[in-house]
Structure formats: C-alpha cells, structure tokens
Amino acid sequence: MRSIWMQERTREEIGEFAAAGGAIVVALAATEQHGPHLPVNTDTRIAGHIAEEAVRAASASVPVLLAPVLPIGCSEHHLSFGGTISLAPMTYFAVLRDIGESLVKDGFRKIIFVNGHGGNEPMMQQAANDLAVRHPIWTAAASYWSLARDSLQRIGASEVGPVPGHAGGFETSAVMALSPGLVRSDRIGDSHPERDWIFAGPPGAFVGRHGELTGCDGYTDAPVRASADKGRLYLDAIAEAVSGWLVRTVQAMERGEGRL
Structure with missing residues (x-):
C-alpha cells in the first residue's frame, strides 16, 4: 500500500496525484504547555494520530493525502506559563496562507485543514x-472536536471533564493511550477550581478573561478520571468521525468539479 503521507512520495507522484483530482489534508497542531503533567507536544501528538488514522481510512x-503535521500554532495565551512556542495570529494566518499557496502551485485543487488546537481555529x-477566494479551488476546514461532537x-x-478542555481528563486520557510514558501521573491532582464561564454558551461561542484563558494554572479540569482505555475509545470515535467527514467532503467536491 502506498503511503498516505505527502512527504513520503516523490514530486512526480505528488503532481500526478494532484492533477488527477486528489485532495490534501493539512493537520494543524501546537507546541504549548499542558499543565504540570502532560508534554508540550500533546496537541501535535493527538492531532497527528487522528489525522493519520482518519486519512488512512478515508x-x-x-x-x-496527508501533508506534514504543522506542530507550531497560535498559542500566545499559553506563553506566560513557559514551555510554549507560538506564532502571533497574523503570522499564523500568513503561514497557513503560504502553505495553501504552495499546495496550489503543487497542483492541488482540494485543500482541507483539520485542526487540533483551539487557538488556531x-x-x-x-x-x-x-484561498478559495483567490484561486479556483475547493477548501474546507474544521476542528476535530466539532466533527466528533x-x-x-x-x-x-x-x-x-470538558471536551476537549485543555490538559484535563480528555486530553490526559488521549496521551495515556498514545504515549503513557510521557504522562506525569505523580503530578495529577484530584481537584481543580471551577471556571464555568470558560465553557459558557453554545459550541463556537467565546468567553475570555485576562490571565485565565486556559483555566487555573494552565489547565481546565482535574484529570483524575482519565485512563488509557477511555483515551483509546475517544480517539477511535474521533478518527471515525473525521474520516467520515473527509469522505463526504471530498465526494461533494468531486460532484461539484464542473462548477469551478
């Protein structure tokens, strides 16, 4: 079976794939603090796994095809905690635009972003x-938690706890499933101050407060109920949902090819 990863194909193979109408998925992640118990590549590890499993199934x-995962995101609200690499919002926008422009020059006419960090959305x-305004192409974009809600x-x-939250029970379960050796179980607390306003309103709404955009001490909820078994269950459900969306989206783009 040929690799689903763009970077494992030659330039000719990529050009032929794009010319034949193939789609390219760009997974977006981050390198940022995840409390005292999770590695700073948590979003990249989770987003990369979901994208790989979803694209393989789709x-x-x-x-x-799956482009290289972008491991740096828009994470300025985490910088005060340390352990974070961030691009400013307009810089990040320019990076995504340039990635898209590169893929257009590579011949792709179907570009799909799948996101794994809230600040990128x-x-x-x-x-x-x-990109869709500037070029005769199809684009799509969504965060995995929205697709799998x-x-x-x-x-x-x-x-x-809250889904996806930040470094709480959900993400801790996912990292326990993917890389249990990277979880500092000795630093997991059994309680966490409530911040109900962080998740106020319907999906997609934003409520923010200076200094507390990531919850108390840089995470949103106590991960005491997290487990690897739960993490595997959540990741499988997400990958299946994202895969289904990719299939439906690419098929819809194919049906509309004559309209470009």
Whole structure:
C-alpha cells in the first residue's frame, strides 16, 4: 500500500496525484504547555494520530493525502506559563496562507485543514476562505472536536471533564493511550477550581478573561478520571468521525468539479 503521507512520495507522484483530482489534508497542531503533567507536544501528538488514522481510512474511498503535521500554532495565551512556542495570529494566518499557496502551485485543487488546537481555529477558517477566494479551488476546514461532537456525546466522553478542555481528563486520557510514558501521573491532582464561564454558551461561542484563558494554572479540569482505555475509545470515535467527514467532503467536491 502506498503511503498516505505527502512527504513520503516523490514530486512526480505528488503532481500526478494532484492533477488527477486528489485532495490534501493539512493537520494543524501546537507546541504549548499542558499543565504540570502532560508534554508540550500533546496537541501535535493527538492531532497527528487522528489525522493519520482518519486519512488512512478515508483513502479507501476517496483520493486523499496527508501533508506534514504543522506542530507550531497560535498559542500566545499559553506563553506566560513557559514551555510554549507560538506564532502571533497574523503570522499564523500568513503561514497557513503560504502553505495553501504552495499546495496550489503543487497542483492541488482540494485543500482541507483539520485542526487540533483551539487557538488556531479563527485563522484557519479565514485562511481557507481566502484561498478559495483567490484561486479556483475547493477548501474546507474544521476542528476535530466539532466533527466528533455527536460521537463523543454518545460514548459519554464528558465523564472525564470538558471536551476537549485543555490538559484535563480528555486530553490526559488521549496521551495515556498514545504515549503513557510521557504522562506525569505523580503530578495529577484530584481537584481543580471551577471556571464555568470558560465553557459558557453554545459550541463556537467565546468567553475570555485576562490571565485565565486556559483555566487555573494552565489547565481546565482535574484529570483524575482519565485512563488509557477511555483515551483509546475517544480517539477511535474521533478518527471515525473525521474520516467520515473527509469522505463526504471530498465526494461533494468531486460532484461539484464542473462548477469551478
């Protein structure tokens, strides 16, 4: 089976794939503090796993490749805690725009962003919009938790805390499943101050307060109920949901090819 990763193909193979109408997925992540117990590559580890599993499954139904995961995101609200590398919002927008422009020059006419860090979402949506305005191409963009919201509700993922939260029960479960040796179990507390306003309003709403955009001490909830088994369950559900969205999206783009 040929690799789903763009970087493992030659320039000719990539050009032929793009010319034949293949889609390219760009996974967006971050390198940022995740409390005292999780590694700073938590978002990259989770987003990369989800993207790889989703694209591999989707590739059985539609032509799709996975670009290298972008491990640096828009994380300025984490810088005060240390252990963070961030791009300013407009810099991040320019990076995404340049990635898209490069892929257009590579011949791709279907570019899909899949996001794994909340701070990236506004610039991702704007970059996808601008690319579709500037070029006769299809674009799409979504965060994995939005795509998998219904699936995660059905399996009761909120039992461990807010989904996805930040460095709480949900993300800790995922890292326990993927890389248990990187979780500092000795630093997991059994309580955490409540910050209900962080998750106030419907999905997509934003409520922020200076100095507390990431919750108390840089994480949103106590991960005491986290487990590797739960993490595997959540990750499988997310990958399946994202894969289904990719298939539906690429098929819709294919049906509309004549309109570009």
